[in-house]
Amino acid sequence: MYEVNSLNNTIYSINGPVVTVKDTKDFAMMEMVYVGDANLVGEVIGITDDRTTIQVYEETSGLRPGEPVKGTGAPMSVTLGPGILTNIYDGIERPLRDIHEKSGAFIERGADVPALDQTRRYDVTVLVKPGDELSAGSIYATCPETPVILHKCMVPPNMSGTVTEVMPSGSYTVNDTVVRIKTPSGAIESLTLCQKWPIRTARPASLRKPISLPLITGQRVIDTLFPIAKGGAAAVPGGFGTGKTMTQHQLAKWCDADIIVYVGCGERGNEMTQVLDEFGELIDPKTGNKLTDRTVLIANTSNMPVAAREASIYTGITLAEYYRDMGYHVAIMADSTSRWAEALREISGRLEEMPAEEGFPAYLPSRLSQFYERAGYMVNLNGTEGSVSIIGAVSPQGADFSEPVTQNTKRFVRTFWALDKSLAYARHYPAINWTESYSEYVDDLTAYYNEKVSPDFLTCRRRISTLLAEEASLMEIVKLIGADVLPDDQKLTIETAKAIRLGFLQQNAFHKDDTYVPLEKQLAMMKIILYVNDRCEAIVKQGTALSELVELGLFDVLAGMKYEIPNDHPEAFDRLYEKINTALAPFEKTTAEGMVNAQ
The missing domain is CATH 3.40.50.300 (P-loop containing nucleotide triphosphate hydrolases)
Incomplete structure (x- = not known):
């Protein structure tokens, strides 16, 4: 068996990404460590009286027993600051673009590349002055991180104090000090544009x-x-x-x-x-x-x-x-x-x-x-x-x-x-x-829909859901005995649900008006589908065959309205209502005359 010197904290065994160190009390649970001569990044995931278990976040091929393991005294953390946005990282926040420039298409083991660009300068506006009291989370400076996002530099959640020194607003890198504070313990802390935070600990909120x-x-x-x-x-x-x-x-x-x-x-x-x-x-x-x-x-x-x-x-x-x-x-x-x-x-x-x-x-x-x-x-x-x-x-x-x-x-x-x-x-x-x-x-969003969209939104949603559920149960019958045996009112449910599926639930991600649809248009589409369903239901109850109504092509119009009506022209729905009324009017008139003659 390989003998290790417990004073040197060396690798005892290797099993894929799992490495053990024997006879040491130098590491803490969840501590970040560097493993081997290549300084592979690892994390302590288990400690017993005689073994410390580490999971290594990099390829361990070539690693040997006896190579050193060095602790950092801190948990596995990420660097937080301007420069995160637009970046591409691997799983432990190493910037892949920078690694590519340094070592090519394959990630070099032990690649030590800072998460944030250390040389890039930001136009920083300092928001505090000497004497100000800063608590955890207080914003002390801002800088434009990208053209659309303003980065706000905050006091780390585990720190607070009184501002003792403020640098003038200007151009700074992420590691430059912009504010110094005196903590309640009397220590002077420097605040830069960035901070570190352990990834397995949720950041606190009020x-x-x-x-x-x-x-x-x-x-x-x-x-x-x-x-x-x-x-x-x-x-x-x-x-x-x-x-x-x-x-x-x-x-x-x-x-x-x-x-x-x-x-x-x-x-x-x-x-x-x-x-x-x-x-x-x-x-x-x-x-x-x-x-x-x-x-x-x-x-x-x-x-x-x-x-x-x-x-x-x-x-x-x-x-x-x-x-x-x-x-x-x-x-x-x-x-x-x-x-x-x-x-x-x-x-x-x-x-x-x-x-x-x-x-x-x-x-x-x-x-x-x-x-x-x-x-x-x-x-x-x-x-x-x-x-x-x-x-x-x-x-x-x-x-x-x-x-x-x-x-x-x-x-x-x-x-x-x-x-x-x-x-x-x-x-x-x-x-x-x-x-x-x-x-x-x-239920949590009911107040929003009622106030910001319309009280009709959730009513229409329930009716649409009901029609889809009814269609699902009817299709079980259709599979067994066919659609011809269904009464016209149930056939109407199937036709309406088909219009919902094709005209409402299905979207075209490549169509300029259908890739994104605002809530107001979604409501208008639901309303007109339900309007046609209700009008046709009333006509069918008065004796008209559903097949005659289907031949009008109104259900095909409903399926295609998502393309025909632009998002910024809601008045086009009025013209569609007129088209529907014109098409259905003769059936309603004929039915009414038939009822008069019968009387």
Whole structure:
């Protein structure tokens, strides 16, 4: 057996990304360490009387027993400051562009590249003066990080004091001191443009506010039927090819969040490359600038070290909380939490822990809850309000929603957008199944819909949902005995539901008026669909055959109105009402005359 000198803290054993050190008391739980001669980044995940277990966030091939392990005395942390936005990081916040310039297309082991550009200068405006009292979270300086985002430099949450020295407003780098404060203990602390924060610790806030505002996405099936709130959490489960990534791209582009954090966790390298290319070319519809001006990407592909995949989720949520503390609304896209859970399973297996269902560790639910519970609408320490909304993709093998990751995720999210393979293959986008999906935020958002949109919005939503549910039950009968045996009123339900599916739920991401639809137009579309349904129902009750009404082509008009009526011309709905009334009037008149003659 290899003998180690306990005084030197050297590697005792190596099992993939798991490294152990024997006979040492020098490390603390969750401490960040440097492993081996190459200074690989690692984190202490287990301590016993004689063994310290470390997970290494880089490739361990070539590592040998006897190489040194050095502690840092601090937990695994990220650097927070201007320069995060527009950047592309790996799972432990190393900037991939800088690494590419330094070592080429492959990440060099032990690459020591600062997370933020140390040479870039920012035009800083200092907001405080000597004698001011600064508490945790207080904003002491601002600088334009991108053309659309003003970066606010805040006192770290674990610090407070009296301003003793202030530098003049001007040009500074991230490490330059702009303010000095005297803490209650009498120590003098220097405040720069950046700070560090441990990724596994949620940043504190003054108050978690009740959910009351929707995260408006412009996607009708989401905004109308299955909304997500600002500060809420949603899951997007679906099998291979159902459009999870496409859905998250669309939400990243159109949702009314101020900042987007996109975490590519364990996805294919070519898919992540496509994300990077597309995000670099997309124009932000809100500002007219590049979408990357308010986006940070964390790329941790499937061929990168598995332990870093586990850390990437926490890195992303910590960056999101930092911008939330400035008063911004942040949406984090995690694609996909299943790959993250697989990383947990692999590391758990190497630690020889007792496996639970399907080999996942027994603590999978608690880890999922720790992640999703960091969403919320907060009153920050500095009095501003901000939110973090989490949208996590889930990739169940074989599209089996009964597997552990999907089932445990459902426990901690209140919106569930179930993607359907048959819808995806039928080119129905978004492929969100309206019978399996749900949202528990509707009641929380009722006041918003009634005040900001219309009291009719939720009424129409309920009727649309009811028609879709009735169609689902009727189609079971149709599969058994055919549609011809159904009475006309039930056939009308099927026709209306078809118009809802094709004209309302299905969207074209490449059409200028259909890729994003405001709530007012969504309501107008629901109203006109229900108007045609009610008029036709009354005519059918008076004896007219539904087939005659279908021949008018009104249901085809409803399916095509999403293209015909521009978002900024709501008066076009008036002309559509006139067209419907003109087409249906003869049937109502004939029916009325028939009733008079019968009397």
